[in-house]
Amino acid sequence: MYKFDREAYDRRMEWYRDARFGMFIHWGLYAIPARGEWVRSIEQIPKEDYMKYFEEFNPVDFDPRKWAKAAKEAGMKYMVLTAKHHDGFCLFDSQYTDFKSTNTKCGRDLVAEYVDAVRAEGLKVGLYFSLLDWFHDDFPHYGDRNHPMRNNPAYKNDDRDFDRYLTYMHNQVREICTNYGKLDVLWFDFSYDTLRGEAWKATELIKMVRKLQPDVIIDNRLEVSGEGYGSLAAGNPTPYHGDFVSPEQMIPPNGIQDVNGNDIAWESCVTMNNHWGYCANDHFFKPAPMLIKKLVECVSKGGNLLLNVGPDARGNIPEESIERLAEIGKWMKKNGESIYGCGKAGIEKPDFGRVTRHGNHLYFHVYENTVGPLPLPGVKKEEIQAIRYVATGAEIPVSTSWVHSDYPTMAFADLGEDPVLPDGVDTVIDV
Numbered sequence: 058m059y060k061f062d063r064e065a066y067d068r069r070m071e072w073y074r075d076a077r078f079g080m081f082i083h084w085g086l087y088a089i090p091a092r093g094e095w096v097r098s099i100e101q102i103p104k105e106d107y108m109k110y111f112e113e114f115n116p117v118d119f120d121p122r123k124w125a126k127a128a129k130e131a132g133m134k135y136m137v138l139t140a141k142h143h144d145g146f147c148l149f150d151s152q153y154t155d156f157k158s159t160n161t162k163c164g165r166d167l168v169a170e171y172v173d174a175v176r177a178e179g180l181k182v183g184l185y186f187s188l189l190d191w192f193h194d195d196f197p198h199y200g201d202r203n204h205p206m207r208n209n210p211a212y213k214n215d216d217r218d219f220d221r222y223l224t225y226m227h228n229q230v231r232e233i234c235t236n237y238g239k240l241d242v243l244w245f246d247f248s249y250d251t252l253r254g255e256a257w258k259a260t261e262l263i264k265m266v267r268k269l270q271p272d273v274i275i276d277n278r279l280e281v282s283g284e285g286y287g288s289l290a291a292g293n294p295t296p297y298h299g300d301f302v303s304p305e306q307m308i309p310p311n312g313i314q315d316v317n318g319n320d321i322a323w324e325s326c327v328t329m330n331n332h333w334g335y336c337a338n339d340h341f342f343k344p345a346p347m348l349i350k351k352l353v354e355c356v357s358k359g360g361n362l363l364l365n366v367g368p369d370a371r372g373n374i375p376e377e378s379i380e381r382l383a384e385i386g387k388w389m390k391k392n393g394e395s396i397y398g399c400g401k402a403g404i405e406k407p408d409f410g411r412v413t414r415h416g417n418h419l420y421f422h423v424y425e426n427t428v429g430p431l432p433l434p435g436v437k438k439e440e441i442q443a444i445r446y447v448a449t450g451a452e453i454p455v456s457t458s459w460v461h462s463d464y465p466t467m468a469f470a471d472l473g474e475d476p477v478l479p480d481g482v483d484t485v486i487d488v
């Protein structure tokens with residue numbers, strides 16, 4: 058019988074809940090075709106043809122210190138890199154395959170360099186590991202959801218030995234948990250159809266992972282990937298329950314609660330444009346002020362934001378992403394106090410923006426000008442010790458106007474005569 062250890066869980070989750078903001082990196086051979094990380098599946102590229110990217114791969118600009126610096130400058134506290142994505146190509150020196158970066162022109166263990174760089178910047182180290190593997194000969198064809206034969210009952214996987222694949226997969230997980238020092242996050246991806254939970258020999262897998270990396274934080278995708286939140290949320294944790302729920306390309310409307318209605322840990326992973334892996338023709342990047350607001354939204358709902366970048370084939374994070382990271386970082390330097398260690402405010406969301414909380418501090422994020430003083434719903438005048446702009450520390454008076462005497466449970470912050478807040482920028486007020 059598995060017994061969920063609440064104390065150990067809370068202990069290992071502490072830094073992660075405080076961090077709130079991390080960088081996701083999708084990078085691999087698929088940066089060369091530059092049409093996203095699903096390219097081999099979507100375009101039904103035969104193995105032999107995909108090999109040409111392996112022959113070609115030579116990321117001459119790969120410098121993970123630059124990535125880690127960009128993440129740190131943006132105010133991110135952790136990073137998660139695709140050690141292996143669905144295409145099966147390993148950015149690490151696996152002894153169980155030849156399909157790895159050390160066998161390409163670059164000849165380097167990219168994961169080894171990455172973990173050193175991330176630690177050097179004082180950030181927490183995460184690795185993504187795909188449960189699917191389109192390269193391995195024993196991974197079932199139906200694992201490829203775009204395979205033309207997937208729904209054809211006549212199609213058999215007779216020649217494929219899934220147990221042999223599981224041995225391979227477990228061996229590789231052992232390698233990444235053994236050869237790269239202390240890992241802070243392990244991001245498995247993903248379960249579907251009948252391939253979930255014990256189909257991955259998940260109990261055995263997690264037992265090994267926890268032995269090698271006792272405090273690593275693990276996502277919930279050994280169990281789910283969208284359909285439900287996983288067994289921890291359901292109140293009957295399996296030995297391979299995830300430590301956090303992993304909503305993808307969405308921010309849960311009300312945060313995420315378990316069956317008992319208690320808030321639980323979650324992390325929205327979100328792309329900056331519309332692809333995870335580098336996509337040369339996708340220039341639909343979300344503007345930086347929007348990304349800042351999405352981060353605030355996650356925190357105000359008790360979650361984390363894992364914001365993705367897809368470096369190109371040379372190893373450079375796209376210019377559009379770099380610009381946005383820098384702009385987010387500028388804001389975070391001034392207003393990070395309203396993000397780190399913060400969570401749900403526990404008061405009504407105001408019309409003009411969002412609220413986060415850290416202890417007794419309420420951080421009002423003001424997105425929109427109000428007419429006259431700023432209402433602080435749920436805050437009584439007599440409860441207020443001080444109101445300050447977070448960015449400058451400048452004091453803001455509580456409104457004494459007779460107009461507001463009708464609102465006993467709502468104080469008003471007096472931002473001055475006809476305050477005009479810069480449009481589209483998140484101004485933060487500490488109450």
Ligand code: JFZ
Nearest residue numbers: 094095246247249282283305326333
């Ligand atoms: C998965 C990956 O397939 C994708 O490439 C990326 O790495 C993302 C972060 O995670 O995305 C999924 C996973 C599951 C489903 C869809 C996308 N699903 O179950 O439909």
